């Protein structure tokens with residue numbers, strides 16, 4: 001399963017300045033962390049990859065299948081930055097509904113929703129209306145919705161925002177428990193997401209990917225005297241993106 005964006009350009013509006021310009025990127029194996037300052041275009045890139053919006057120029061394909069194709073939608077899961085609590089639905093119903101939209105039958109979606117909620121440690125709120133959940137709980141519903149139909153590529157937009165430290169741990173355990181050839185691309189402002197389980201890093205700045213490579217190679221960009229615990233930040237700085245101005249706030 002190879003998801004590739006090829007020479008993609010995107011602008012919000014016909015005369016607007018492009019947010020992404022001539023961007024080519026293949027989502028690597030395993031977990032990739034997408035970094036970049038506020039407004040760099042991370043959400044825009046994830047939306048293109050998810051097929052919820054189309055590039056003005058260029059193509060987005062999964063093994064040759066266009067992002068608007070049914071097979072593409074079935075293989076790719078997207079967790080948006082803002083999770084909408086659907087009026088009247090419980091957590092389990094909302095997750096099951098996502099599975100059904102992705103092509104599962106109702107029975108399978110209902111069963112898979114319970115499993116997905118268990119993976120994000122939300123079984124005890126399965127029957128709670130999503131409108132009554134906290135921000136962190138609603139985000140876990142978003143993660144469960146991305147997991148429900150066993151997609152091969154997961155695109156997660158700031159999945160750990162609003163989560164408390166225990167839930168971040170649960171989320172990381174969930175990522176490491178994904179089996180088979182599942183590729184995950186997640187944007188984050190939490191530097192801890194980078195240090196632990198990720199295999200690859202991509203850094204987006206001013207509409208261009210200014211770094212793509214392994215996490216090990218990325219961390220090696222940091223000067224040898226970087227303070228322990230600040231190596232990733234020092235590596236980011238070495239790319240010419242200054243934390244004081246651009247590094248997103250830790251959650």
Ligand SMILES: Nc1ncnc2c1ncn2[C@@H]1O[C@H](COP(=O)(O)OP(=O)(O)OP(=O)(O)O)[C@@H](O)[C@H]1O
Nearest residue numbers: 012019036037038039040041042043044045081248
């Ligand atoms: N609907 C929209 N209409 C017009 N401009 C938009 C829209 N959505 C985003 N933008 C602009 O596109 C640029 C990239 O936004 P995007 O949300 O992709 O960045 P980001 O890297 O995800 O930012 P953040 O880290 O703050 O979430 C920003 O300048 C933003 O203001």
